[in-house]
Amino acid sequence: MIAVPETPHIVSDVMTQTVVAVGRDAPFKEIVRTMEQWKVSAMPVLEGEGRVVGVVSEADLLPKEEFRDNDPTLFEQRRRLSDVAKAGAVTAAELMSAPAITVHPDATLAQAARIMAVRHVKRLPVVDDVGMLQGLVSRADLLKVFLRPDEEIEEEVRRTVVSYLFPAVSHALHVNVHEGVVTLRGHIQDTSLISVAVRLVRAVEGVVDVEPRLTGEPADRDGPGTAR
Numbered sequence: 001m002i003a004v005p006e007t008p009h010i011v012s013d014v015m016t017q018t019v020v021a022v023g024r025d026a027p028f029k030e031i032v033r034t035m036e037q038w039k040v041s042a043m044p045v046l047e048g049e050g051r052v053v054g055v056v057s058e059a060d061l062l063p064k065e066e067f068r069d070n071d072p073t074l075f076e077q078r079r080r081l082s083d084v085a086k087a088g089a090v091t092a093a094e095l096m097s098a099p100a101i102t103v104h105p106d107a108t109l110a111q112a113a114r115i116m117a118v119r120h121v122k123r124l125p126v127v128d129d130v131g132m133l134q135g136l137v138s139r140a141d142l143l144k145v146f147l148r149p150d151e152e153i154e155e156e157v158r159r160t161v162v163s164y165l166f167p168a169v170s171h172a173l174h175v176n177v178h179e180g181v182v183t184l185r186g187h188i189q190d191t192s193l194i195s196v197a198v199r200l201v202r203a204v205e206g207v208v209d210v211e212p213r214l215t216g217e218p219a220d221r222d223g224p225g226t227a228r
Contacts, residue, residue, distance in 0.1 A: 008108050008109065008110070008203075008205055009108070009109055009145055009205055010105065010106050010107060010108055010109070011103055011104070011105050011106070011107045011108075011109065011112050011126055011135075011137050012105035012106065012126070012134070012135070014109065014137060014141040014142065014144050014145075015105065015126050015134070015135035015136060015137040015141060016135055016136045016137070016138070016141065017134070017135045019043075019044065019125075019133060019135060019136045020034060020038045020040055020043050021043050021044045021045070021046050021133060022034060022043050022044075022045055022046070022056065022092050023045070023046055023047065023092065024045055024046070024047050024053065024091065024092055024093040024096075025091055025092070025093065026045075026091060026092040027090060027091060028061070028064070028089070028090050028091070028095070031043070031056060031061065031092060031095070032061065035058065041057060041058045041122075042055055042056065042057035042058065042122070042123060043055070043056055043057075044100065044125040044133055044136070045092045045093070045096045045098075045100070046133060049132070050132045050133045051127075051130070051131045051132055051133070052100045052102060052125045052127050052131055052132075052133050053093075053096070053098060053099070053100065054092075054093075054096030054097055054098035054099065054100050055096060055097050055098075055100050055101070055125065056092050056095050056096040056097070057097070060086055060095045060096065060097060061086075061095065063080075063083040063084070063086045063087040064086070064087050064088075064089070066083075066087065067084070067087040100125055101115065101119045101121055101124060102124055102125045102126065102127045102131070103115055103124045103125075103126055103127075103137065104126070104127065104128070104129075105126050105128070105134050105135070109142050109145060109205075112124060112137055112142060113142050116139060116142075122138060122139055123136055123137065123138040123139070124136070124137050124138075145205040145206050146180060146206055146208065147206075148180075148205060148206030150177040150178060150179070150180065151177070152206070153177045153180065153182065153204060153206045153207060154175050154176070154177040154182075156204050157175050157177070157182055157201055157204055157207075158170070158175050160200070160204070161197055161200045161201055161204070162175060162184070162197075165193055165196065165197055165200070166188055166189075166193070166197075168189070169186065169187070169188060169189070172186055172187070173185065173186035173188070173214075174186055179208065180206055180207055180208030180209070181207075181208050181209045181210075181211060182201050182204075182207055182209070182210050182211070183210075183211045183213060184197060184201070184210070184211070184212050184213060184214055185213045185214070186214060186215075187214070187215050187216055188214050188215070188216040189216055189217070190216065190217075190218070191214070191215075191216045191217065191218050192218055194212050194214050197212065197214070198210045198212050
């Protein structure tokens with residue numbers, strides 16, 4: 001049986017639990033003051049006891065300054081309908097991007113990264129099954145796995161990949177990790193397993209790249225004397 005790497009980190013492992021947020025009725029200047037005070041560029045917008053209904057960011061606030069001393073042209077009104085509307089907005093409910101793009105605390109870091117990439121956002125409110133705010137995860141939070149020590153990565157690669165894929169020769173295989181790049185060296189019996197090893201090593205958190213320098217012969221699947 002081929003083992004898979006240990007349970008990956010999930011969003012709740014790296015998210016920020018103390019989150020600055022505003023209510024739907026928060027006025028424009030309060031939003032600006034809060035962002036400045038806490039040095040954040042976006043905040044979840046909450047209603048009730050903490051359900052996330054949207055996100056308000058600096059990008060949502062800028063149209064008010066852009067159109068402050070000049071009216072949008074007819075072309076701009078048609079092409080940038082949302083920005084023109086936000087230029088006249090005065091509360092978080094009018095300014096926010098909704099519905100909010102969120103992630104669950106038990107999502108893997110890879111899943112959160114995929115959401116950010118596809119939806120072109122820099123951070124995600126973390127919510128439970130009923131939409132209540134649990135925290136906030138940013139791009140920087142997702143990169144924390146790459147701070148994992150090389151020695152820790154090496155130990156996991158040996159235990160969860162090498163020992164399971166190549167039990168007969170695991171003692172003779174060399175695993176080296178430098179700056180997150182894993183190098184595998186040695187002689188194995190079945191070179192068809194190299195691609196499997198690379199895939200499993202890449203799945204180990206903190207791995208930047210894999211360099212397989214394994215030698216051997218392809219396994220004879222049919223065996224000697226088998227009719228073809």
